[in-house]
Amino acid sequence: MTRIDDVARLAGVSTATVSRALRGLPTVSADTRRRVLAAAEQLQYAVSPSASRLAGGRTGSVAVVVPRITRWFFGVVVEAVEEFLNEAGYDLLLHNLGGRERNRQRVLGTTALHKRVDAIMLVATPLHDAEVSALATLGLPGITISSGTAVPSWPCVRIDDVAAARTATRHLLDLGHRRIAHISGDPDDELAFTAHLDRRRGYQAELRAAGLRPDPGLDVESGFDIDGGTRATEELLRRGDPPTAIFAACDEMAMGALTALRDAGLRVPQDVSVIGIDNHALSGVLGLSTIAQPAAEQGRLAAKMLLDPLAGGNGGTGSQHSAPVILPTRLVVRHSTAPVRAH
Amino acid sequence: MTRIDDVARLAGVSTATVSRALRGLPTVSADTRRRVLAAAEQLQYAVSPSASRLAGGRTGSVAVVVPRITRWFFGVVVEAVEEFLNEAGYDLLLHNLGGRERNRQRVLGTTALHKRVDAIMLVATPLHDAEVSALATLGLPGITISSGTAVPSWPCVRIDDVAAARTATRHLLDLGHRRIAHISGDPDDELAFTAHLDRRRGYQAELRAAGLRPDPGLDVESGFDIDGGTRATEELLRRGDPPTAIFAACDEMAMGALTALRDAGLRVPQDVSVIGIDNHALSGVLGLSTIAQPAAEQGRLAAKMLLDPLAGGNGGTGSQHSAPVILPTRLVVRHSTAPVRAH
DNA sequence: CTGAAAGCGCTTACAG
DNA sequence: CTGAAAGCGCTTACAG
Numbered sequence: 001m002t003r004i005d006d007v008a009r010l011a012g013v014s015t016a017t018v019s020r021a022l023r024g025l026p027t028v029s030a031d032t033r034r035r036v037l038a039a040a041e042q043l044q045y046a047v048s049p050s051a052s053r054l055a056g057g058r059t060g061s062v063a064v065v066v067p068r069i070t071r072w073f074f075g076v077v078v079e080a081v082e083e084f085l086n087e088a089g090y091d092l093l094l095h096n097l098g099g100r101e102r103n104r105q106r107v108l109g110t111t112a113l114h115k116r117v118d119a120i121m122l123v124a125t126p127l128h129d130a131e132v133s134a135l136a137t138l139g140l141p142g143i144t145i146s147s148g149t150a151v152p153s154w155p156c157v158r159i160d161d162v163a164a165a166r167t168a169t170r171h172l173l174d175l176g177h178r179r180i181a182h183i184s185g186d187p188d189d190e191l192a193f194t195a196h197l198d199r200r201r202g203y204q205a206e207l208r209a210a211g212l213r214p215d216p217g218l219d220v221e222s223g224f225d226i227d228g229g230t231r232a233t234e235e236l237l238r239r240g241d242p243p244t245a246i247f248a249a250c251d252e253m254a255m256g257a258l259t260a261l262r263d264a265g266l267r268v269p270q271d272v273s274v275i276g277i278d279n280h281a282l283s284g285v286l287g288l289s290t291i292a293q294p295a296a297e298q299g300r301l302a303a304k305m306l307l308d309p310l311a312g313g314n315g316g317t318g319s320q321h322s323a324p325v326i327l328p329t330r331l332v333v334r335h336s337t338a339p340v341r342a343h
Numbered sequence: 344m345t346r347i348d349d350v351a352r353l354a355g356v357s358t359a360t361v362s363r364a365l366r367g368l369p370t371v372s373a374d375t376r377r378r379v380l381a382a383a384e385q386l387q388y389a390v391s392p393s394a395s396r397l398a399g400g401r402t403g404s405v406a407v408v409v410p411r412i413t414r415w416f417f418g419v420v421v422e423a424v425e426e427f428l429n430e431a432g433y434d435l436l437l438h439n440l441g442g443r444e445r446n447r448q449r450v451l452g453t454t455a456l457h458k459r460v461d462a463i464m465l466v467a468t469p470l471h472d473a474e475v476s477a478l479a480t481l482g483l484p485g486i487t488i489s490s491g492t493a494v495p496s497w498p499c500v501r502i503d504d505v506a507a508a509r510t511a512t513r514h515l516l517d518l519g520h521r522r523i524a525h526i527s528g529d530p531d532d533e534l535a536f537t538a539h540l541d542r543r544r545g546y547q548a549e550l551r552a553a554g555l556r557p558d559p560g561l562d563v564e565s566g567f568d569i570d571g572g573t574r575a576t577e578e579l580l581r582r583g584d585p586p587t588a589i590f591a592a593c594d595e596m597a598m599g600a601l602t603a604l605r606d607a608g609l610r611v612p613q614d615v616s617v618i619g620i621d622n623h624a625l626s627g628v629l630g631l632s633t634i635a636q637p638a639a640e641q642g643r644l645a646a647k648m649l650l651d652p653l654a655g656g657n658g659g660t661g662s663q664h665s666a667p668v669i670l671p672t673r674l675v676v677r678h679s680t681a682p683v684r685a686h
Numbered sequence: 687c688t689g690a691a692a693g694c695g696c697t698t699a700c701a702g
Numbered sequence: 703c704t705g706a707a708a709g710c711g712c713t714t715a716c717a718g
Contacts, residue, residue, distance in 0.1 A: 075412055400694075
């Protein structure tokens with residue numbers, strides 16, 4: 001492996017000058033820079049990240065923490081973030097909590113983060129108080145996407161979950177539905193995404209605005225995924241007197257609902273309307289009506305907000321961005337929602 | 344930030360002993376180890392990865408390269424690999440090629456890998472000759488999953504794509520279909536996953552085994568995703584005299600086919616049967632028949648095969664595993680395939 | 687089983 | 703604009 005002094009020797013300069021030239025620092029003459037670049041090129045030199053990090057105090061890495069990379073929203077966010085980080089020359093350290101408590105402790109207890117990254121991005125990861133203070137102790141810049149828990153001084157990018165849920169509920173009300181069920185994530189799940197709490201709030205608010213009283217019998221909690229949607233819907237059907245419409249807290253739950261309804265012999269949308277939130281890549285295939293949210297844009301924007309201060313010279317200090325940045329959502333009507341049938 | 348000498352001072356030993364005790368080396372007395380661990384705990388000490396890497400020559404990181412993390416197979420593989428690596432104490436450096444040529448060059452030209460990782464995992468990433476030799480020059484252990492291009496001395500985990508395709512085609516033949524179309528990935532796409540070449544080969548072989556001649560008019564190439572499946576199917580229908588069955592090279596393409604058929608007013612499976620390969624998380628929801636492949640198992644097994652030699656002391660040398668490890672697939676019949684209708 | 691010392695390969699004041 | 707030298711925080715022979 002060629003080292004910096006090999007390049008220095010070939011270019012006829014000191015290692016300090018090589019270091020400066022390669023990093024594009026302004027205090028190098030054009031001619032010297034040219035010679036250094038040529039020498040580095042000729043020797044196929046690549047800087048040793050470990051040495052550079054140790055000497056320079058920057059790791060060039062960003063930790064990205066997601067609950068489950070296999071779910072639509074997180075996959076899309078990570079893809080967008082990865083693109084942005086790579087363009088900016090940062091490595092992406094992926095942490096997929098995956099419901100494993102041990103993993104959660106390693107990451108959020110910061111053992112896995114300590115001295116390893118320059119910044120942290122938390123996607124839909126609610127935190128205990130102890131975790132918030134452990135993260136704060138690291139003293140690193142960070143950002144959250146779609147977070148229930150705010151980390152002091154970290155900005156947040158998200159959608160307005162209450163508004164999205166209200167729009168979905170309103171769409172069903174506009175179609176004449178009155179028995180509108182809601183299925184959402186399990187609040188007892190330690191690793192639960194908290195957006196569903198806001199979504200339930202929006203659902204209830206919109207019902208009340210229409211003069212209806214939310215019926216606890218039509219509100220079921222389960223896992224925030226396909227299987228959870230299936231189980232929640234089965235539970236709903238077991239209770240008798242099924243709803244004419246179901247608002248699922250995310251598209252994957254809505255897809256599970258579709259399965260359960262089909263298996264129960266109910267037709268969508270003739271017997272039951274279904275709507276979700278996300279605009280999952282497969283929602284079109286399934287004809288699922290939904291509230292579309294811009295997942296890639298949230299990832300890109302959050303990555304940019306995280307990195308811009310790092311480049312700016314100050315180490316990401318400052319209590320900028322106190323209010324969350326809210327990205328817009330929009331109703332997408334497909335074939336899973338229709339006017340309620342006359343009884 | 345506390346450093347190793349803070350711990351050494353508190354424990355009353357040298358930094359060398361702290362280093363050994365913390366890494367669990369056997370040459371430390373039980374009593375000393377206890378004192379060191381207590382001191383480290385008390386001071387909340389975490390080793391500096393940069394310093395450790397520079398001094399020790401190990402990075403504790405593994406690069407994982409995938410074409411697109413948002414596709415089902417890659418998401419599931421990465422999730423399984425991440426779990427395994429984290430348990431083993433390795434960081435996962437994610438590289439999502441995402442169809443960006445610049446990114447491909449950075450990663451596979453090894454600029455992004457050089458001196459950064461202890462090992463490399465390539466998932467479904469075919470390589471140019473120059474890339475193979477650039478990777479070989481790094482001298483790192485590596486492994487491929489589902490790779491078309493073999494890297495000399497790197498083992499490979501995969502399914503038997505030819506056999507999977509034959510099974511899918513046979514299922515359609517058994518149902519009486521004779522006009523069986525195939526839709527698969529675009530070979531002109533530089534970043535294309537090459538498994539589809541084997542899948543086409545299996546499709547053709549099975550047709551021939553049944554005494555049929557593969558009809559080029561029933562064989563369409565497109566993107567290896569939902570949208571590609573839609574476009575390929577539209578093209579197929581434009582050609583007139585539609586097939587009675589479609590074998591898609593992956594479930595996401597099959598899902599695209601489902602959309603195109605529905606939009607064309609054709610019913611599945613009454614008018615056209617559809618089968619894919621994968622057993623995507625949503626295949627059940629869509630009632631899609633498929634050849635299930637064990638994605639998480641491939642990831643786990645590959646991670647294990649990659650890391651075991653690293654732990655074993657030798658640096659992953661040796662030309663073990665010359666033959667690819669093949670994991671089994673199985674036919675899953677749902678509702679998208681049915682006997683051909685009498686004409 | 688333990689320690690003193692060299693060294694890993696860079697970057698950064700400091701001086702000129 | 704450039705260089706000599708210290709230092710980043712560990713690990714690893716080497717010696718005992």
